[in-house]
Amino acid sequence: MATLRASKNRCALALMATVPLPGIEVRSRLSPPLSLADVAGLKSCFLRDAVTSMAQIADAGRAEGVIMYSPSGAETAAREIAPKSFKAFPQRGANLGQVLVNATADLLARGFNSVCLLNFESPTLPRSHIEVALETVNRPGDRLVLTAAEGGGYCLIACKDSYPEIFERITTSGTNFLTHTTARAAQIGLKIEMLPHWYNVEDPATLRRLREELNDPDLRLSSTSRPGKPHSAHYTRQYLAKLSEGEGGEQVG
Numbered sequence: 020m021a022t023l024r025a026s027k028n029r030c031a032l033a034l035m036a037t038v039p040l041p042g043i044e045v046r047s048r049l050s051p052p053l054s055l056a057d058v059a060g061l062k063s064c065f066l067r068d069a070v071t072s073m074a075q076i077a078d079a080g081r082a083e084g085v086i087m088y089s090p091s092g093a094e095t096a097a098r099e100i101a102p103k104s105f106k107a108f109p110q111r112g113a114n115l116g117q118v119l120v121n122a123t124a125d126l127l128a129r130g131f132n133s134v135c136l137l138n139f140e141s142p143t144l145p146r147s148h149i150e151v152a153l154e155t156v157n158r159p160g161d162r163l164v165l166t167a168a169e170g171g172g173y174c175l176i177a178c179k180d181s182y183p184e185i186f187e188r189i190t191t192s193g194t195n196f197l198t199h200t201t202a203r204a205a206q207i208g209l210k211i212e213m214l215p216h217w218y219n220v221e222d223p224a225t226l227r228r229l230r231e232e233l234n235d236p237d238l239r240l241s242s243t244s245r246p247g248k249p250h251s252a253h254y255t256r257q258y259l260a261k262l263s264e265g266e267g268g269e270q271v272g
Contacts, residue, residue: 032082116189
C-alpha cells in the first residue's frame with residue numbers, strides 16, 4: 020500500500036460519501052415527499068456542498084481532503100464531485116461500525132496523524148465545527164471529538180486511532196449511537212470532546228428544517244464564516260429552489 024507523506028499534526032479530512040449512481044435506487048426516508056430521483060439529485064448536492072466547505076479548509080493547509088466513497092463502483096463519480104487535490108478511497112465494512120473503524124484505520128495507515136470523518140448528510144454543518152475539531156483532535160494526548168446529530172447518529176468524528184472497541188458493535192446511525200459511543204469510550208478511559216450538536220437531513224422534518232435554514236436571508240447574503248454559522252450550501256439551496264418552482268409552484272418538503 021502506498022503511504023502518503025503527512026506533516027506533523029496534519030489531518031485527513033474525509034467525507035463519508037454515499038454517491039448516487041444512475042440506475043441504482045436507494046430507499047430513503049426523504050421519499051416521500053421527494054421522488055427517489057429527486058433524492059439522488061439532492062444528495063449529489065449535499066456532496067458538492069460538503070467538498071466545497073472541506074476544500075476551503077484544505078486550501079488553508081489545515082488538512083488534506085479525502086472522499087471515502089460507497090458503493091464500490093463509485094470512484095469515478097466521487098472524483099468528478101471532489102477537487103483534483105482530494106484523494107478517493109473506498110469504504111469497507113458491512114455496517115456503520117465496521118465502516119468507521121476501517122475508514123480511520125485505512126487513513127492512518129496511509130500516513131496521517133489524525134482523521135476527521137464527516138457525514139455527508141449534514142450540508143449546512145458550520146465550517147467552524149470542522150476547524151475546531153481539527154484543532155482539538157491534534158492537541159497532545161488521545162481523545163475522540165464528536166458532533167452528534169440530533170435524533171441520533173453523528174455529523175463529525177475526529178480521532179487519532181480507529182478504536183474498534185468503541186465502534187465495532189455499532190450497526191446503525193440511530194438513536195443509540197451517542198449512548199453507545201460515550202459508554203464504550205468511558206470503559207476504555209478515552210476522553211470525549213463534544214462539540215455543539217447539528218443535524219443530518221434524513222426525513223421530511225429535517226428536510227423542512229433545511230429549507231427554512233437555507234431561506235434565511237442572512238445565510239444567503241453573507242459570505243462570512245462566523246463561529247456556528249451554517250454553511251451556505253449553495254448547490255443544495257439552488258436544487259431545492261428548482262424543486263419548489265416545479266409544476267404548480269408547490270413547495271417540496
